[in-house]
Amino acid sequence: MKRLNFSRKKIRTLGFSILGILVLAIVLGFAFRNAILEQIIAKAAVKMQSDYQCELVVKNPHFEGLNHIEIEGISLTPHHADTLVYVGHLRTGFNLWKLLTGTLQITDLEINRGYIQLVKTKNGSNFDAFLRKKEKQNTTTTLDYAELANRLSSRFLNLIPTQMEITGFALKINDKGHKVHLDFTQLALHNEQLKTAIQLTEGEIHQQWQLSGFADPRNRKADLIFKNQKNDTLVLPYLQHKFHLKTAFQSARFHLDNMGMDSGDFHTDGFASIQQLVLNHPKIASKDVEVANARMDFHWIIGERSIALDSSSLLTLGKLKCRPYLFYEKEEGKTYALQLHIPKTKAQDFIDALPKGLFSHFEGMKTMGSFSYSLDFKYNDQKPNEVVFENKLQPEGLKIVLYGAADLSKINTEFVYRAMERGVPQRPILVSIDNPMYTPLSEISPYLQKCVLTSEDPSFMHHRGFITEAFKQSIAKNIRTKKFARGASTISMQLVKNVFLTREKTLSRKLEEILLVYILENQRIATKERMLEVYFNIIEWGPNVYGIGEAAQYYFQKRPSDLTLKECLYLATIVPKPKGFMYRFDSNREQKKFAVQQQDFLAKLMLRRQLITAEDTLGFHQPLHLTGPAQYRIKGNATDSISIDSLGIEFPEF
Template identity: 60%
Template sequence: MKNEKQKAFLFLKIFGGLLLLGLLLLFAFRNTILDKVIHRIDAKLERDYQCTLTIQKAEFHGLTNIEFQNISLVPKKADTLVQISKLKTNVSFWKLIIGDIQLGKLEINKGFIQLVKTKNGSNFDAFLHSKKEKDENAEVNYAKLLNRISSKLMDLIPTDMQVNGFAFKINDKGNKVIFDFNQLVLNDKKLTTIIQVTADNFSQQWSINGFADPRDRKADLTFANAENDTIKIPYLDKKFNLKTGFKSIHFNMENLAIESGKLHIDGYSSIENLFVNHAKIASKDVVIKNARFDYHWIVGERFIALDSTSTLQLNNIKCQPYLSYTNEKDKVYRLLLKIPKMKAQDFITSLPTGLFRHFEGMQAQGNFSYGLNFEFNNHKPNDVVFESKLKPEGLKINKYGEADLNKINGEFVYRAIDKGILQRPILVGASNPNFTSLSSISPYLQKCVLTSEDPSFMTHRGFINEAFKQSIAKNIRTKKFSRGASTISMQLVKNVFLTREKTLSRKLEEILLVYILENNRISSKERMLEVYFNIIEWGPNVYGIGEASQFYFQKRPSDLNVNECLFLATIIPSPKKFMYRFDATNQLKPSVKQQETFLTKLMFRRAILTTNDTIDNFPLSISGPAKLFLKQKTTVIDSEDTPVEEFEF
């Protein structure tokens, strides 16, 4: 027994001696090892990224403190990417032993990172492309991957940091911005930052302050203007014609940890007085006074989800979102959105200023709740789920804003907008000799237009869920907005109450106004259809069926035959190009006849037309002023090249 203890003690002494000897050797040759590591990194950067790493001096002070002087990273035939005069840091010895790098204290004096892009390329191109081939069949555990990446990043953030005279520069073909870190201090988990931001005719001082603990993976930071003014974001205005800014942003991360094989990320973000200005969004500044996002992300082996316990608040509008992406046999995307019961007036006053200008001043009573269910499977695109349900309780509009929906029931003046130019006024009412009541419009035209534009107009409430589903499926499948789901109600609201500007603002207003118009029964379906027939464009400077029937056929709308009605219905998508539907002999091209035949058969199949309706249906003959456009047509497009609108029902 004694011999065994002696042997164990001897073994421990030998092991301790060897460990001590190893540490002494490591200490003695630490600078040599550091040089070899730097050379290995330099070789990798040269091989994989065509960059040269230069470090004039690199040495250990003690066992864990390292000092670098005059560091530079220069891509071949490009501007310097990184330059640092002096960098001091210390690393965790035990982490270093197992091959990990965990930074403790970090000091940086004078230097910059600059991203330069010219017409010939950029100095960071090589870093945008992975050099390793990916095995598409290899399965990736999302939770482990994201946890590993976040751990590496957190380890590279020092627990104590002091940066002086360091700048981040952007030069995108002459569009320059400099973020100069006049002060960046992380001490005892408290972060203090002052950043001088400079661009053409622009100068501001930003600050990021708060709590930051990279080892415990927690943070609570506030991003604001050091002078308590609005932060304006440079670069984006010249690059994307986007003007944006905010008063302050608050970011909080409370938890980032693996639990039961899943990565959980918890916290919240809020923003105050956000403004955005872009021609594709709205015609003026869009302002959100207060917004907050309380998030709980869950990352599993093959899925990423925003848990339903998360909340999103926009002024007084609160909703509960659920987002998920699952990548197993199929890729499945899902969105659930729930707005619990709230006052309609609170909803209206909470809408972002500038995004819903036609709603400004609107007053409503009652409550409503809303739910959205969307699901898309990439292997079953036609089985897309789209369910949108709004549940009103005593909902009523007491006062309209700029868009007074009641005007549709009386006589009013309509002015189309073409390419931003206001067109001549059209009086919609009996005082206009060209105005045609619905009863005086050929029933064939009503049937043709409804079949081609909106078959269920008389029964739906502004929207067709099935059309939305088909539209979404096709747009995702083609990866572009190749098909819309516009109803006659939507076209009517867009033309009568809104502009034709292609902005997010107009589309959102259109959706809300259509719902109000249809579900509050402000106007009858017959009146809506009557107005529609009297305002839509039917040719160059031709508005309404009264003008159109004379322009093409020198007839009253009540006298139009089936062929004439088919022609008028099929040119609605592109009325100014009607002349290109005819060949050199002024006969309808074969592709156009095929389109009209398709529409006719569809109407026969649905029993909208009968064989008796086609008796005395004479061939199409353009006899009105439209003949001049046929004569003036200088370019004849072959039937194969003529764009023909598709009918999808």
């Protein structure tokens, strides 16, 4: 018993000793706090000088009490460049007990006057040094995404004070004379309520922004609304100047419910919404894209080696609801996954939810019935040939009552087709037997039909607009090359693009093409034979040569029904690049080796598929000769610049 009392007494003595040392350290720290502060600032100034070639000046830094610091002026100026940061007066407080454990947590902040200034000239910028990548250190340590996200979010939120008052602060951007000013006339956070008043100036644009709502950085919760104080459109600056991207909206809301670690994963829950969004970019669409109301309820999960948008997330556009799933994992290669699920939805709700300007040809469309849709995509860069691409649409009484701008039913009637070249309409082509150059499918050589189908779309007569395997391979190659290096275009897609859409390379055109092809094929608006006949009569076969009737005359002075197998093989191989046909020939009007090899390959492929017989290839070794007006465009001929119309082909006007 005595030994036990002695142990307790010894422990108490040790505890008091530690407490005494801690108190002594605090007292000494308090006594020498200003000297310590100056030493810290001096080290920071040396680092800025050595690592970033910047001069850091801090005027009269001193403590107020134990946990507040006041500074009468701060400036950070790169060598031979404009000042990057300036603060007139700063007063801040910090959590002392957190600091003793190695965590800096700001409790309050006051700033009066100051700016951050980003200046870029033809000789460089005043922030170049901070953009240089540091050399990667050799390390075998595996990065834990969840721990990294938790650490970075904690540091960031600890630097947000719970009480804040900032006045007269500005963000200035000067990009080679293009200036943007964001003046924070007020930025206040008191009792978890955020209020701001921001003045935007960019050229002739003058707006007053307001960011307000609930913010609790310590408990990681927020509910913020961003809008124009006059309830007018809010324009995001600089994007149009720098990236040709016009971005505007009426208001936006961000709501954060939860952020933190749970069972080893980092979770983030909340929602974001935006009203009256307007986007415009040459690669998106030729006109403004408008989204009336969009909302994303998100649940992000970051694991040790993975990042995922959980399938419990919900995307809402008008009355359309969609559950997305995104996944990335770096384990045995990089794995990317995407899943989309649209539950049973009225078709008209889907049409009405499509962003205006992105689906211009669907505006005004009226439908009946409903559908559900699911998409499953997965790709691993170590197993590119095992890409997963599966999609399923289940219609229920789906029917189009009224078409929009793209009236697909016209494909069954006579119509005038005009190709577009760089936005300029070409001469009209009448798709009708009243056009002497029009050729019914029954009068087109079976050889040509087989050659073109084999080279362009072998399964055209059986598929419903798309070839899943081609999509898989296209996606795999595009991801691998990090560009759109390969397409998966079918004859159905080419037909829709040519007849109903333009040739502009925009996201809008591609999305419209996919939807229109699905409707054309799955609503059985036209037979495969009719689609193929129209295709043969409108596609480009050479410079100002449209349709097989014109092509047969232009190259061989024949009717399409009289073309030989060798002539058909030639015509099929020039379909991808018809205007460059002359580069397939040498100055003696003989086909170059690569052109002959292409046609031989296509012929052998057709033989293997039993589309032609060995008898069909008799005399195949004989060289191909152009006998029509096309021969005069071959390099080295004196009449290279003579127009097509002057060479004996008469095109009727419609």
